[in-house]
């Protein structure tokens with residue numbers, strides 16, 4: 001080996017040594033917060049399948065978990081809107097909701113009259129379902145909107161008759177004793193895997209005939225699916241209650257009877 005190559009090798013070894021030394025000198029940061037261990041959840045076999053802790057609201061056979069579910073037509077694993085809204089018998093607060101829907105393959109009507117249904121979170125905050133494939137309406141009323149509060153960020157509709165997905169995460173609003181909202185609700189919506197609402201701050205009930213406004217309600221309320229007179233099809237509906245983990249931060253160690261930092 002030449003002198004020159006020896007010099008390069010020596011410099012290289014020195015640099016590696018410095019690198020290892022600086023890594024060893026780093027001290028790992030830990031928050032000190034004591035967290036409960038996250039529970040195990042087994043995901044579904046394929047995307048869209050219910051995970052192990054989901055409550056299945058419609059498995060293709062029965063709508064028993066919803067009031068008036070017997071009014072809708074169930075055939076071939078699909079439920080079709082008929083006669084009335086349907087409302088879950090269980091109530092939910094913060095949640096993750098998955099559902100699949102198809103607007104009618106035979107296109108009829110225009111605007112809000114074409115393929116209209118909706119998912120009412122807490123029975124009052126509507127994520128609009130509409131055939132918005134080549135069907136103009138007011139933007140904050142098209143598919144993926146929080147009805148009359150905000151349009152979807154993009155239009156991710158599939159063609160009429162094709163199956164579509166909604167994956168919604170929802171944070172319930174909180175109210176004070178005086179009835180005023182103290183923390184607003186939030187909704188995130190993925191439509192066919194496309195984010196169309198990103199932690200949108202709800203302005204209150206999504207009303208048809210008046211501005212949005214909050215009205216105090218319970219911490220948990222049902223989910224409602226809308227009958228708007230159009231034969232929308234649904235399948236594979238499930239929901240998970242979601243609860244943030246709460247950690248605790250131990251008191252700082254006392255020194256000479258004083259709390260650190262005092």
Ligand code: MG
Nearest residue numbers: 116117118129
């Ligand atoms: Mg609707």
